[in-house]
Amino acid sequence: xxxxxxxxxxxxxxxxxxxxxxxxxxxxxxxxxxxxxxxxxxxxxxxxxxxxxxxxxxxxxxxxxxxxxxxxxxxxxxxxxxxxxxxxxxxxxxxxxxxxxxxxxxxxxxxxxxxxxxxxxxxxxxxxxxxxxxxxxxxxxxxxxxxxxxxxxxxxxxxxxxxxxxxxxxxxxxxxxxxxxxxxxxxxxxxxxxxxxxxxxxxxxxxxxxxxxxxxxxxxxxxxxxxxxxxxxxxxxxxxxxxxxxxxxxxxxxxxxxxxxxxxxxxxxxxxxxxxxxxxxxxxxxxxxxxxxxxxxxxxxxxxxxxxxxxxxxxxxxxxxxxxxxxxxxxxxxxxxxxxxxxxxxxxxxxxxxxxxxxxxxxxxxxxxxxxxxxxxxxxxxxxxxxxxxxxxxxxxxxxxxxxxxxxxxxxxxxxxxxxxxxxxxxxxxxxxxxxxxxxxxxxxxxxxxxxxxxxxxxxxxxxxxxxxxxxxxxxxxxxxxxxxxxxxxxxxxxxxxxxxxxxxxxxxxxxxxxxxxxxxxxxxxxxxxxxxxxxxxxxxxxxxxxxxxxxxxxxxxxxxxxxxxxxxxxxxxxxxxxxxxxxxxxxxxxxxxxxxxxxxxxxxxxxxxxxxxxxxxxxxxxxxxxxx
Amino acid sequence: xxxxxxxxxxxxxxxxxxxxxxxxxxxxxxxxxxxxxxxxxxxxxxxxxxxxxxxxxxxxxxxxxxxxxxxxxxxxxxxxxxxxxxxxxxxxxxxxxxxxxxxxxxxxxxxxxxxxxxxxxxxxxxxxxxxxxxxxx
Numbered sequence: 002x003x004x005x006x007x008x009x010x011x012x013x014x015x016x017x018x019x020x021x022x023x024x025x026x027x028x029x030x031x032x033x034x035x036x037x038x039x040x041x042x043x044x045x046x047x048x049x050x051x052x053x054x055x056x057x058x059x060x061x062x063x064x065x066x067x068x069x070x071x072x073x074x075x076x077x078x079x080x081x082x083x084x085x086x087x088x089x090x091x092x093x094x095x096x097x098x099x100x101x102x103x104x105x106x107x108x109x110x111x112x113x114x115x116x117x118x119x120x121x122x123x124x125x126x127x128x129x130x131x132x133x134x135x136x137x138x139x140x141x142x143x144x145x146x147x148x149x150x151x152x153x154x155x156x157x158x159x160x161x162x163x164x165x166x167x168x169x170x171x172x173x174x175x176x177x178x179x180x181x182x183x184x185x186x187x188x189x190x191x192x193x194x195x196x197x198x199x200x201x202x203x204x205x206x207x208x209x210x211x212x213x214x215x216x217x218x219x220x221x222x223x224x225x226x227x228x229x230x231x232x233x234x235x236x237x238x239x240x241x242x243x244x245x246x247x248x249x250x251x252x253x254x255x256x257x258x259x260x261x262x263x264x265x266x267x268x269x270x271x272x273x274x275x276x277x278x279x280x281x282x283x284x285x286x287x288x289x290x291x292x293x294x295x296x297x298x299x300x301x302x303x304x305x306x307x308x309x310x311x312x313x314x315x316x317x318x319x320x321x322x323x324x325x326x327x328x329x330x331x332x333x334x335x336x337x338x339x340x341x342x343x344x345x346x347x348x349x350x351x352x353x354x355x356x357x358x359x360x361x362x363x364x365x366x367x368x369x370x371x372x373x374x375x376x377x378x379x380x381x382x383x384x385x386x387x388x389x390x391x392x393x394x395x396x397x398x399x400x401x402x403x404x405x406x407x408x409x410x411x412x413x414x415x416x417x418x419x420x421x422x423x424x425x426x427x428x429x430x431x432x433x434x435x436x437x438x439x440x441x442x443x444x445x446x447x448x449x450x451x452x453x454x455x456x457x458x459x460x461x462x463x464x465x466x467x468x469x470x471x472x473x474x475x476x477x478x479x480x481x482x483x484x485x486x487x488x489x490x491x492x493x494x495x496x497x498x499x500x501x502x503x504x505x506x507x508x509x510x511x512x513x514x515x516x517x518x519x520x521x522x523x524x525x526x527x528x529x530x531x532x533x534x535x536x537x538x539x540x541x542x543x544x545x546x547x548x549x550x551x552x553x554x555x556x557x558x559x560x561x562x563x564x565x566x567x568x569x570x571x572x573x574x575x576x577x578x579x580x581x582x583x584x585x586x587x588x589x590x591x592x593x594x595x596x597x598x599x600x601x602x603x604x605x606x607x608x609x610x611x612x613x614x615x616x617x618x619x620x621x622x623x624x625x626x627x628x629x630x
Numbered sequence: 631x632x633x634x635x636x637x638x639x640x641x642x643x644x645x646x647x648x649x650x651x652x653x654x655x656x657x658x659x660x661x662x663x664x665x666x667x668x669x670x671x672x673x674x675x676x677x678x679x680x681x682x683x684x685x686x687x688x689x690x691x692x693x694x695x696x697x698x699x700x701x702x703x704x705x706x707x708x709x710x711x712x713x714x715x716x717x718x719x720x721x722x723x724x725x726x727x728x729x730x731x732x733x734x735x736x737x738x739x740x741x742x743x744x745x746x747x748x749x750x751x752x753x754x755x756x757x758x759x760x761x762x763x764x765x766x767x
Contacts, residue, residue: 138716156713157706164709167720168649168666170657188671191695198691230702237699244692283678283700283740290703293710 031087035095038081039102045074046106055114055491060370062487064480071110075476078103082212083469086447089204096208097190104186104215107479108223111490112179117497119179120490121519121571123224124497126159127174128524133163134173141335146531149524154336157293158227174225181225186215188233195240197440200403203264203449209468210443216475217385217439219378219482220428228429231291231298236436238287238302242309243405245280246320247271251313255402262399263449268314281320288324292331296339297422299328301413301433308412309405343420351419371578374485381478382431388442388471396444403440410437446471488574492521496569499609501525503567506603506611512564514554516587519575520567533557536581536590543582550590551597555614564614565603566594635680642677642735645669646728653720666724674727675700677734704730 049071058066078099085095111119118124129152133139139153139160152159162174169176193214197207223229252268254260261267272280292299303324309315332340393400393407400407413433417426446468448460500522507513509529518524518534535554536543546553558564568591576587591610594600600612649669655662675697708726712718 133713137718138713157710160709160713160718161702161706163713164705164718164720164723165667165670167718168653168670168724169663170653170659171663176658188698191691192699195692195695234699234703237696240692240695279740286703286707287699290706293706 031084034084035081035088035092038077038084039098042074042077042081042102042106045070045077049074050110050113053110053114055111055487056493058488058491060368060488061373061481061485062370062490063484064370066487067480067484075103075106076473078106079469079472079476082208083472086205086208089208093204093208096204096212100190100208100211100215101187103212104190105183107215107483108182108186112183115179115491117492117494118175118521120221120224121521121523121575122226123178123181124521125518125524126162126225126227127178128522128527130159130162130166130174132526132528133159134166142338144338145528147518147527147534148339149527151296151336151339154339155227155292155294155296155331156335157290158230158295160293161230162225178225181229182223185223185229185233189214189236192233192236192240193436196236196243196406196436198266199240199243199269200266200406200440201264201399202266203447206264206440206443206447209447209472210440212472213385213443213446213475214435214439216472216479217381217435217442218432219381219479220432221483222428222432227295228298231295232432234287234291234294235298235302235305235433238284238291239305239409239436241280241284241287242306242315242317242320244269245272246277246317247314248316249273251316255314260398261402262396264444264447265399265402268402277317277320281323284320285323285327288327289331292327293335296336297429299324299331300416301429303328304412304416305409305433308408311408312405315405347420353418353421367580367582367584368577370485370488371580374481374578377478377481377485381475381482384471384474384478385438385442388445389438390441392441392444396448399444400441406437406440408437410434410441442471486574486578489519489571489578492569492571493608496571496608497521499604499606499611500567500569503565503604503609503611504530507565508563510563512558512562512614514564514566516568516572516590517575517579517581519579520569520571531562536576543586547582547586547589547593550593551599554594555597555599555617558614561616566600566612566614567609568594568612569609570607638680639735642673642680643732645673645677646724646731649673650721650724650728653724669724669731670705670727671701672697673701673731674704674734677731678740680735680739 049068052068053063053071054066055063082096082099082103085092085099089096118127129149133156139156141150141154141156143153144150145153166172166174190211193211194207197210201207222232247269249271252271255268258267288299288302291302303321306317306321306324310318310321389410411434413430417430420426422429446463448463500520504513504522504525507530510531512531512533514533514535515523516534516536518532518537523532523534533554535546535557538546554566573587576582577584582590594612595602595605595610599615599617601615602610603613604611646669649666652662652665676693678700679693679696705723705727709718709723712723712726
């Protein structure tokens with residue numbers, strides 16, 4: 002902290018007594034700018050909250066439904082955060098408060114306002130928890146339609162939630178599902194501080210990196226999900242390794258202040274092998290819990306630990322082996338069916354970098370909103386990457402001392418050459434590289450001012466101009482990326498009720514079809530039904546589907562199987578947002594199915610359409626000529 | 631051990647049993663779920679990592695940061711094991727964590743080595759220590 006006070010922008014700590022007194026006055030300009038934005042931002046946010054028109058979302062999701070005051074509150078909080086950085090070393094509670102405030106301002110509105118579970122996949126996870134509670138156990142080696150058996154093979158997260166639901170005495174996870182982003186964010190924040198504090202003594206850099214992490218974390222994996230849960234544990238393992246797994250005799254010049262970037266922290270103290278063994282014992286439950294919860298996160302953990310082994314400081318082969326062994330044990334026992342399947346399909350995707358890096362499984366998103374989101378996503382990735390590269394190039398000493406963070410940022414990238422993870426791999430690679438890239442992006446915006454002369458002036462200008470500009474650009478990018486497709490994420494209670502009613506009408510064993518599985522309630526009592534989400538296929542097959550949807554679907558229904566089609570407004574938005582069908586395709590599909598002789602309308606309203614398959618009786622065989630009719 | 635430390639240990643040792651008692655409250659009551667959530671999220675981790683005497687300030691931050699992930703991990707493994715053997719009940723789940731908490735809180739606490747020493751220290755007698763030069767890679 003002392004080092005940082007030395008490097009606060011705008012002057013040394015040894016100012017005159019008068020200036021010191023002025024700074025201590027609560028109404029002095031510096032002080033005022035530190036605390037005043039908080040109540041102002043909170044007031045604007047609270048005023049805007051009931052005015053967010055989320056009931057009737059359009060092409061731009063919540064972007065054109067947030068009142069101006071909401072955007073103003075975020076801008077005011079940003080101003081307060083930047084002002085609070087002036088005293089980040091001596092009054093860390095201010096950037097902490099602003100970081101928590103921004104987290105709450107960004108993520109809490111949907112938790113406070115929505116009257117249904119936000120995001121179809123969160124609703125799917127609710128269904129998995131509900132089934133676990135009903136059955137009281139999991140069946141990892143039973144095959145379930147639509148890849149749902151994977152949830153029984155990695156049941157850790159669902160078991161924890163089921164346990165909490167039972168202990169709370171509530172009906173299901175829906176009562177807290179929408180709070181997951183806030184809870185995950187709040188628990189992630191101190192872990193990030195520990196990680197960044199390992200590599201810098203400059204608290205401005207620490208908090209700016211945390212702030213950037215929040216804004217750049219737009220990939221939306223922080224809902225109630227195994228991956229969101231496992232990510233928090235992953236970061237905790239990463240933090241423990243960085244703090245407590247430095248090998249003796251390896252830091253050398255990394256503790257020499259003269260050779261370090263002025264903002265860099267000396268390498269943490271080295272630990273004996275006995276101490277690191279204790280560390281492994283502490284980490285083993287974390288690693289085991291990650292493996293019990295999610296398939297991909299253990300892989301990301303292993304590649305990150307492997308990347309750390311490339312440095313002398315963190316060459317902990319034993320820990321890496323322990324992580325690999327725990328992953329192997331889980332994959333070959335509980336996760337065996339999916340693991341074997343994945344291995345079989347791996348050869349087809351191996352090395353197909355372009356295909357694996359393609360986001361989603363559909364075509365190009367259609368609609369102005371979805372197209373905007375696509376462009377902004379790319380701009381966000383490029384902006385963050387460019388800032389990080391600038392810091393690595395210009396602050397080579399910092400890059401050297403924070404090499405483990407740099408390696409961790411790039412370590413997940415090779416996985417793009419291995420698998421596409423259902424069109425998600427590119428987002429996951431970005432997410433797991435984010436702690437490192439956010440740090441270096443912050444280092445580009447918060448240069449050390451422990452320089453003299455011209456270098457100091459340049460650093461101060463960068464701080465005054467580039468930091469606010471960079472943060473505001475990231476904030477402007479976060480909102481469309483996170484809330485731009487909100488019409489896919491929110492369904493009114495009437496639509497959810499419609500879906501449950503539709504499922505209840507279908508007898509057990511029915512085939513339930515829908516344009517996509519991205520709608521709340523899609524997996525309601527999922528083990529009672531087979532599913533066919535018929536537009537989730539390649540573009541050529543969808544062109545075939547659109548030629549005659551009725552015939553196409555009827556041909557795919559197994560003989561004698563009762564079948565239903567559920568179509569909802571959320572599916573319409575998802576099909577458009579994910580680019581499964583060309584513009585106008587969904588409307589054409591619905592009209593054709595309504596007119597098809599293969600299906601009859603059971604229920605139709607503004608919240609959904611339910612069709613039942615009518616098996617067309619085969620024509621009776623013609624009797625032989627010599628037989629009297 | 632000073633009085634504050636002893637009080638903290640006592641609170642941690644009892645926290646699980648308080649959470650268990652909270653299940654007697656009506657289903658879904660705020661006091662019930664808030665007590666249980668706080669215990670499951672922080673109890674076991676804090677009991678395991680509670681700050682040692684003579685640690686540097688960053689150790690307190692680390693304890694705070696790691697308490698929730700460690701607690702969730704232990705709770706996850708406990709719940710998963712119970713569901714796998716078809717033996718889950720709220721009582722068994724909470725008693726397991728409460729007992730762990732009580733034992734861990736009464737033990738000295740897991741040492742976080744980097745927090746106990748000053749940066750730059752090298753452990754004496756460590757295998758491979760002493761070359762001290764070069765740094766990366």
